[in-house]
Amino acid sequence: MSMQKAVDNSRSSNAGLSMDNQEKLLADALQNVRQHAFAMKRVLDQQSVMEGLKHAANMLGELRTSLLSPKNYYELHVVVVEELHHLELYLTDEFEHGRGSHDLYEVVQYAGNIVPRLYLLITIGHVYIRANELPRREVLRDLVEMCRGVQHPLRGLFLRNYLLQCVKSLLPDTEEENQEATKTGTILDSLDFILLNFSEMNKLWVRMQYQGHTRDLQRREQERRELRILVGTNLVRLSELECVNVERYKTIVLPKIMEQVVSCRDSIAQEYLMECIIQVFPDEYHLNTLNEFLKACRELSASVNIRNILISLIDRLTAYSTRDGSQQNIPENIQLFDIFSEQIAEVVKSRINMPPEDIVALQSALLNLSLKCYRDQFEYGNKVLENTRKIFDNIALDTQVQTGTPAAKELVKMLKIPIDCYDILDVLKLNHYKLVLQLLSYRERHTVCMYIINSILDKETIIPTAEQVTQLFELLLTLIIDQTDSALETSRQTITNEDFVEEQNLVARLYNNFQAPNDPDQQYHIIKICQDTFKNGGLERMRFTYPPIIMQAYALTFRYKNIREQDEKWEKKCQKLFQLCNQLINTLTKLETNDLPLRLYLQGALAASEIGSENAETIAYEFFSQVHDNEKVLACLKKATKLTTQIMDQSVQVQLYNELLNTYIYFFNQNLPDIDITLLNSLIEKLQNEMSKISSNENDEFIRNQIQKTFDYLRQQSQLEKFQGLQINN
Amino acid sequence: MLVLVLGDLHIPYRVSGLPHEFRKLLTPGRIQHILCTGNLCTKETVDYLKTLTADVHIVRGDFDDNPNFVDQKVVTVGQFRIGLCHGHQIVPWGDIESLSMLQRQMDVDILITGHTHKFEAFERDNKFFINPGSATGAFNSLNSSTTPSFVLMDIQQASLTLYVYQLINEKFTVERLEYRKA
Numbered sequence: 037m038s039m040q041k042a043v044d045n046s047r048s049s050n051a052g053l054s055m056d057n058q059e060k061l062l063a064d065a066l067q068n069v070r071q072h073a074f075a076m077k078r079v080l081d082q083q084s085v086m087e088g089l090k091h092a093a094n095m096l097g098e099l100r101t102s103l104l105s106p107k108n109y110y111e112l113h114v115v116v117v118e119e120l121h122h123l124e125l126y127l128t129d130e131f132e133h134g135r136g137s138h139d140l141y142e143v144v145q146y147a148g149n150i151v152p153r154l155y156l157l158i159t160i161g162h163v164y165i166r167a168n169e170l171p172r173r174e175v176l177r178d179l180v181e182m183c184r185g186v187q188h189p190l191r192g193l194f195l196r197n198y199l200l201q202c203v204k205s206l207l208p209d210t211e212e213e214n215q216e217a218t219k220t221g222t223i224l225d226s227l228d229f230i231l232l233n234f235s236e237m238n239k240l241w242v243r244m245q246y247q248g249h250t251r252d253l254q255r256r257e258q259e260r261r262e263l264r265i266l267v268g269t270n271l272v273r274l275s276e277l278e279c280v281n282v283e284r285y286k287t288i289v290l291p292k293i294m295e296q297v298v299s300c301r302d303s304i305a306q307e308y309l310m311e312c313i314i315q316v317f318p319d320e321y322h323l324n325t326l327n328e329f330l331k332a333c334r335e336l337s338a339s340v341n342i343r344n345i346l347i348s349l350i351d352r353l354t355a356y357s358t359r360d361g362s363q364q365n366i367p368e369n370i371q372l373f374d375i376f377s378e379q380i381a382e383v384v385k386s387r388i389n390m391p392p393e394d395i396v397a398l399q400s401a402l403l404n405l406s407l408k409c410y411r412d413q414f415e416y417g418n419k420v421l422e423n424t425r426k427i428f429d430n431i432a433l434d435t436q437v438q439t440g441t442p443a444a445k446e447l448v449k450m451l452k453i454p455i456d457c458y459d460i461l462d463v464l465k466l467n468h469y470k471l472v473l474q475l476l477s478y479r480e481r482h483t484v485c486m487y488i489i490n491s492i493l494d495k496e497t498i499i500p501t502a503e504q505v506t507q508l509f510e511l512l513l514t515l516i517i518d519q520t521d522s523a524l525e526t527s528r529q530t531i532t533n534e535d536f537v538e539e540q541n542l543v544a545r546l547y548n549n550f551q552a553p554n555d556p557d558q559q560y561h562i563i564k565i566c567q568d569t570f571k572n573g574g575l576e577r578m579r580f581t582y583p584p585i586i587m588q589a590y591a592l593t594f595r596y597k598n599i600r601e602q603d604e605k606w607e608k609k610c611q612k613l614f615q616l617c618n619q620l621i622n623t624l625t626k627l628e629t630n631d632l633p634l635r636l637y638l639q640g641a642l643a644a645s646e647i648g649s650e651n652a653e654t655i656a657y658e659f660f661s662q663v664h665d666n667e668k669v670l671a672c673l674k675k676a677t678k679l680t681t682q683i684m685d686q687s688v689q690v691q692l693y694n695e696l697l698n699t700y701i702y703f704f705n706q707n708l709p710d711i712d713i714t715l716l717n718s719l720i721e722k723l724q725n726e727m728s729k730i731s732s733n734e735n736d737e738f739i740r741n742q743i744q745k746t747f748d749y750l751r752q753q754s755q756l757e758k759f760q761g762l763q764i765n766n
Numbered sequence: 767m768l769v770l771v772l773g774d775l776h777i778p779y780r781v782s783g784l785p786h787e788f789r790k791l792l793t794p795g796r797i798q799h800i801l802c803t804g805n806l807c808t809k810e811t812v813d814y815l816k817t818l819t820a821d822v823h824i825v826r827g828d829f830d831d832n833p834n835f836v837d838q839k840v841v842t843v844g845q846f847r848i849g850l851c852h853g854h855q856i857v858p859w860g861d862i863e864s865l866s867m868l869q870r871q872m873d874v875d876i877l878i879t880g881h882t883h884k885f886e887a888f889e890r891d892n893k894f895f896i897n898p899g900s901a902t903g904a905f906n907s908l909n910s911s912t913t914p915s916f917v918l919m920d921i922q923q924a925s926l927t928l929y930v931y932q933l934i935n936e937k938f939t940v941e942r943l944e945y946r947k948a
Contacts, residue, residue: 493782541808544778583779591780591905598910635828642907688833691855695828698857738837741871742855745864749857 062108065098066115072098073119080126085137089144089156092123096152099191106190106259113194116155117201124159131167138169150185154195157182162202173221176203180232189244190263196237197266200230200273209277223279224288231292234270238309241267242302260304267305268312275316285321286328294332303340310336310345319356322349323370330379334386342383343394350376350401357409372409373416376402384427392431393442399424400450407457414465417454421468424450428475436521439477447476451484459497460488464507473511478522481514486539488512489546500552502561509569515543516581517572529576540580547584556595560609563589567620579627582620586636589613590643597647610647614640618671625679631692634679638699641672645706669703670710677719687739690730693723694743701750713761720750720764767843768796770818771896772916773803773852773880776904777811779829784902785914787938788931794818797918799843803880803898804852805829827852827880840872844921845947849874853881853897859908860897862890869893875947876926882908885915887928892948894926903933 072095079087099116101109130136140160147153161179164170179199186192207229208221244260274280274289290313297309310333314322322329329349333342357366366372380398384390399420406416424447428437437444451473454463463469473484488511492499499505509516518529529536547566552558563585570581593613596606603609617640624633673696680696683689697719704711727743730736747764754762770792777783784792797819804827806812812832815822826835838851849872856864860882869877876894883906885899896917900906903914918929928943 496782496786537808538810541778541810545782548778548780548782580778587776587780587905590907594905594910632829639907646907695855695857702858745867746857 058105058108061101061103062111065101065104065112069095069098069112069115069119073122076119077122080123085127085130085140086143088123088126089140089147092120092156093144093147093149093152095119096155097149099155099194100149100151102188106263109190109194113198117198120155120159124163127160127163128166131163131169136167136169140164141170151191151195154183154186155198158195158199158202162206165206171219172206172208173219173225176206176221176225176229179203180229180236183233184236187240189240189247192240193237193263193266196233196240197269200233200269203229204273207273207277209279211279223277223284226277227274227280227284227288230270230274231289234267234274234293235296237267237270238296238300238305242300242305245302245304257304261308264304264308268308268316271309271312271316275318282321282324285317286325290321290325290328294328298332298335301337303337306336306340307345310340311348314345314348314352319353322353323356323366326370326375330375333379334382338387341394342387343390343397346376346380346383346398347401350405354401354405354408366409373402373406376405377419391442392428392437393446395427396424396443396446396450399427400446400453403450403453404457407454414462417466418468421466421472425468425471425475436477437475437480439479444476444480447472448480448483452487455488455491459495460492460499460508461497461504463488464504470511478514478519481519482539485512485515486542489515489542492549493542493545496549498549498551498553500550500555501558502565505550505562505565509565512543515539516569516577518574529574531576531579536576537580540577543577544580544584547581548588556592556599556603556609559588559592559595560613563592563613563616567616571623575623575626578623579632582624583632583636586617586620587639589617590639593643593647614644621675631679631683631688634676634692637672637676637679641669641676641699641703644669644672645703645708669708673700673703673711686726686730687736690723690726690743691739693719693726694739694746697723698746701746713759717761717763720747720762767798767921769799769801769843769848769919769921770797770916771801771803771878771898771919772901773898774805774827774883774900774904774906775811775902776805776807776829776900777902779807780904781902785933787933788901788914788916791931792818799823799841801841801848801850801878803827803850803878804835805880807831823850825850825852828854838868838872840874843919844926845924846876846921846926847874848876848878850878853879860884860886862895865895866890866893869895882906883912884909885913885917885930885932887917887930887943889945894945896928899932 072091076088076091076095079091095116098112099109101112104112127136127140141157141164144153144156144160147156158179161170161175165172165175183192183196183199186195207226208223209226210222213220213222241260241263244256244263248256271293280289293309293313297306300306313329333345336342353366353372357372359365380402384395384398403417403420406420410416428435437447451469454466454469473481476484499508513519531537550562550566552562566581566585570578570585573581590613593610596603596609596613600606617636621633621636621640624636627633676699677696680689680692683692697716700711700716700719704716723743727740730739750759750762750764753759754764775781775784783789794817798821800815800819800822802815802822802824804825806815806824807827807829808831812822812824815824823839823841824835825839826833826837837855838849841848841850849869851868851872853859853865856868856879858864865877865879868879874893876896878896878898880897880899882897883900883904884897886895886897888895896919898917899915900912901914901916903912906912913932913934915930915932918931920927920929924947926945926947928945930941930943932939932941
């Protein structure tokens with residue numbers, strides 16, 4: 037059989053690419069491969085090397101096809117390589133037993149077609165190097181150059197990939213030549229090898245873009261993406277070489293890679309390879325080559341998505357800087373914030389069509405960097421927030437970012453970063469935070485506010501001063517008062533709207549975290565501020581926000597009482613608190629629905645009596661406080677009674693009368709002046725009248741029993757002198 | 767059979783939520799029943815309890831938003847009839863005699879009440895009285911300070927083991943009591 041050299045010049049594009057056709061083509065090719073491989077193995081068993089090579093060449097001929105899609109070509113390639121491995125093992129074995137043929141490397145150069153020829157050369161070259169038949173350095177150079185003979189992108193890529201895999205363990209990774217064998221090469225030779233292989237592979241890969249009809253462009257680009265790992269493997273191999281250090285990376289490796297990346301002007305390649313570089317090489321390398329890398333970024337093709345590349349790099353270095361919990365990993369002279377901040381500004385300036393959401397995403401990455409790497413220096417975070425606001429002001433001053441847009445989404449993500457990194461007290465130090473929050477429309481502001489409150493509650497953060505409460509309210513205004521840009525939403529602010537209820541309950545829960553545990557006066561300030569703020573929210577919000585204020589005010593009177601020895605104004609303060617509560621509860625009574633105001637009054641009465649009753653220090657104090665407190669108690673009770681008369685539901689009303697009566701009895705027993713028998717009698721009479729009106733179902737049965745018990749108790753007590761004049765009939 | 771007994775949470779009117787030490791303990795799938803003395807006060811808390819177990823019994827407290835809770839309930843677990851009532855209706859509040867009367871009237875072996883925000887567990891006339899206190903340590907006009915507490919009952923036929931969980935000065939403590947039905 038004659039073997040002739042031939043140059044592969046089949047640049048014709050793929051034909052007949054329908055799905056069924058592909059399946060059949062692949063199946064046929066695989067069958068041929070298996071047949072040739074079988075024949076090859078059989079003759080090798082009989083020690084016929086030359087025959088073996090012929091069959092191998094035939095098998096490799098299947099890889100000459102132009103008809104398979106990349107995915108299918110890959111499948112074919114895998115099987116061929118597997119079978120080729122048998123040849124490799126056979127030859128290696130022969131050499132180990134001293135039976136190796138010495139001229140195979142020459143012989144295969146006469147193989148008819150270039151694709152089989154090169155695969156055989158690589159395989160045999162690999163074996164010969166390991167067997168010390170040929171000098172490593174020469175052969176490697178030879179092979180990487182000869183592969184230029186295959187210029188068809190798909191075939192070329194897989195061929196060079198095979199080359200790279202084969203020589204994996206052969207690449208010299210030493211500073212100096214190995215003394216025992218000659219011409220083994222050094223790390224520099226490996227770098228040359230891989231960088232050349234990489235360059236050539238990238239060129240082939242880029243060429244695929246232009247192969248074929250424009251209508252198939254999308255499919256081709258997808259196919260290219262499927263193959264990208266073939267090119268990327270070169271970079272991975274570079275990163276695995278031990279003798280590559282920062283210096284070599286900076287002076288040899290990176291510049292060569294960049295040269296290829298920038299000059300190819302292909303956006304798919306540029307996007308992938310820049311990303312690959314970031315992921316594959318260690319962070320120390322990136323730190324030392326930031327300027328070079330960023331310069332290359334600026335030279336990338338206009339359609340490259342530079343946003344993701346930069347964010348990838350920033351995030352990676354941010355993670356590196358805070359690894360192991362320390363912030364020490366970045367050397368002093370590398371000011372990451374300045375470098376990236378400048379870089380982002382450049383990029384934004386040069387790409388005038390960059391959509392706003394991309395700009396925000398870049399700012400977010402920078403914000404993340406600021407908060408993590410410069411934890412206690414709030415000016416960095418503030419700067420980013422300020423710049424973000426400026427960007428939008430430049431686009432359109434005082435205009436909100438439209439709801440639901442990608443820009444709005446990115447802004448929300450950005451605003452969540454400080455909330456996640458810090459606790460709210462530190463977030464409040466970022467005074468430009470609200471500038472960015474104001475950019476958003478109602479829905480997004482709402483989302484961010486809810487997120488803030490939930491974060492505070494989850495972290496159980498206490499907000500201890502009135503000033504901080506005020507600052508926090510500036511951020512949460514969207515939930516606290518009606519918003520002009522939620523015109524549609526206002527009608528849904530009722531207790532029947534679950535979302536509204538959930539939201540206001542959250543605000544109420546938050547209120548309980550406003551605590552100044554060692555400073556009652558500060559607590560009082562907080563209460564005042566909250567009242568001033570919440571009163572602008574409308575009655576429907578006050579329903580939720582007032583009760584916690586009132587309860588906290590009552591609790592505060594107890595605190596004042598506890599420090600009465602240090603604070604001579606304690607009683608005046610308590611009085612002010614009760615007045616405040618009175619005012620607040622009054623407002624709540626305008627909501628007709630429930631008995632909450634009534635309950636709050638009763639609580640007030642209790643608190644007032646508790647505060648007053650134990651205060652027996654001096655007579656003047658006692659008298660003074662008793663009078664005030666008793667007035668308070670009576671006022672509360674009177675209010676409570678009045679409210680009860682307005683209750684619609686009979687059973688509820690009767691029950692309340694019973695509870696009221698018991699409360700009056702309690703205070704009567706406490707010898708509260710102004711609560712006398714006549715008062716009790718009138719209430720008893722009222723109760724007896726109302727009792728007859730209620731039904732006899734199970735729950736009301738319970739109420740009856742309770743009332744009965746009250747009457748029983750009273751009858752018992754009526755024997756006592758104190759209760760003389762009590763009118764209680766059966 | 768594990769029964770969680772708690773109440774007087776007063777979320778959000780007096781506190782922002784359960785202490786995280788308690789929240790960590792209360793995970794779904796470990797408790798069979800919940801008996802709640804009331805004053806939760808909102809639907810949010812009811813929903814939270816329902817995530818812990820399906821069988822939740824709640825009675826009405828004076829600050830509960832939901833007007834439809836009943837005032838008293840009897841639940842049988844093992845060989846115990848257990849009565850549940852918030853207690854603001856029983857005057858004088860927390861008075862032993864009044865509680866005994868309620869226990870007799872409801873004809874229960876165990877009476878559970880709340881309202882005072884003070885943990886109690888005692889035996890009287892061979893009946894057991896429990897007050898789980900306030901699970902959040904909410905403010906109460908009757909006491910100047912409240913310790914967060916709740917109770918877990920382990921009921922096996924006729925024997926009851928009570929675990930009391932409290933946060934005393936921010937320290938987490940557990941106590942154990944036993945009771946046998948006569």
